[in-house]
Amino acid sequence: MRSRHRKISRGKVLAAAAAALAAGTAAIALPQADAAGTGEVAQSITGTAWAVDTRTGETLVTADSTVQGAKWDSLLAATRGKAVRVERTPGVLSLFAEGGDAIFAGGARCSLGFNVTTNDGRPAILTAGHCAAAGRRWSLTQGGRPVATVQKSTFPGNGDFSLLTYDNAATSAPSAVDTGGGRLVNITRAAAAQVGGQVSRMGSTTGLHNGRVTALNATVNYPEGRVTGLIQTTVCAEPGDSGGPLFTGDGSAIGVTSGGSGNCRTGGVTFFQPATTALAAVGARIGG
Known part of the structure; x- marks a missing residue:
């Protein structure tokens, strides 16, 4: 109720x-949060978001339920070796x-x-x-x-x-x-x-x-x-x-x-x- x-x-x-939203495509710029703190990794992945955990210095990447298959593999490849934490969110x-x-x-x-x-x-x-x-x-x-x-x-x-x-x-x-x-x-x-x-x-x-x-x-x-x-x-x-x-x-x-x-x-x-x-x-x- x-x-x-x-x-x-x-x-x-x-x-x-x-109104309720349909799926689309938008690019994100993911900061390369390595020790040098320089560079960017750019991916065109709808259903993702990134933010900074100021307590740890990590970049927190969130992926929704539409990020599957090649999109998920691409996200993991883009963040591998970086100071990045990737998490799933439902919906x-x-x-x-x-x-x-x-x-x-x-x-x-x-x-x-x-x-x-x-x-x-x-x-x-x-x-x-x-x-x-x-x-x-x-x-x-x-x-x-x-x-x-x-x-x-x-x-x-x-x-x-x-x-x-x-x-x-x-x-x-x-x-x-x-x-x-x-x-x-x-x-x-x-x-x-x-x-x-x-x-x-x-x-x-x-x-x-x-x-x-x-x-x-x-x-x-x-x-x-x-x-x-x-x-x-x-x-x-x-x-x-x-x-x-x-x-x-x-x-x-x-x-x-x-x-x-x-x-x-x-x-x-x-x-x-x-x-x-x-x-x-x-x-x-x-x-x-």
């Missing part, structure tokens, strides 16, 4: 949805559609992220960039009156984030995450992820889930294109959770859900857009 969450006045952060790496308390544009459903304030004082929403592809105007109910408009968006490329400003400049939009059951986590700052750190994610499809950060500066080869600079985690997510907030119990905004593989029954890998990077890019901050 889908988890239901209490909405926070008119302003909770809403994040992104897209297929893809963007997660919807998430958080839903917002809508056209036929698409998107999710909650973080309410923010722009540098010129406007109330706004920070969410996943792939959400913006579904439409420019967003409402809080399906077919309802639009309340927010996309102003900036990045996807694919150097991140997966977008900024939506509320149409009513007087909108009350506290930076808080509703974790269900009448409980709120007040978000007071944005902070960088730390490898090994415990984090929580909220989404409208699967609700509240916890996990840890496994690597930073991840590059993911989605069928829509390559996205760089993401956080890799063990937190599960499913279609409907995209754009939802990644945060810590002390009130730190860590990121917004981008995509991944697996599900919340068997586990998987989920990637997040860092909040600090996105806020700097769109010119916004947590809080009023």
Whole structure:
């Protein structure tokens, strides 16, 4: 059964949805993490992602269930002899559609992220960039009156984030995450992820889930294109959770859900857009 969450006045952060994704081909650039720390190994392997484990200095390469046969052999050959750890993840790496308390544009459903304030004082929403592809105007109910408009968006490329400003400049939009059951986590700052750190994610499809950060500066080869600079985690997510907030119990905004593989029954890998990077890019901050 889908988890239901209490909405926070008119302003909770809403994040992104897209349709289910088909397989494609995208190239990845895998850094040659040898003792010299130089060079690159380039492979055209859809269904792979790479990131850096800052604790060990290793490059962590993740391969989904589509990387089989010649693709798997090619991946192993490209990483042999390097300071690289190759891991499998169930399912297929893809963007997660919807998430958080839903917002809508056209036929698409998107999710909650973080309410923010722009540098010129406007109330706004920070969410996943792939959400913006579904439409420019967003409402809080399906077919309802639009309340927010996309102003900036990045996807694919150097991140997966977008900024939506509320149409009513007087909108009350506290930076808080509703974790269900009448409980709120007040978000007071944005902070960088730390490898090994415990984090929580909220989404409208699967609700509240916890996990840890496994690597930073991840590059993911989605069928829509390559996205760089993401956080890799063990937190599960499913279609409907995209754009939802990644945060810590002390009130730190860590990121917004981008995509991944697996599900919340068997586990998987989920990637997040860092909040600090996105806020700097769109010119916004947590809080009023």
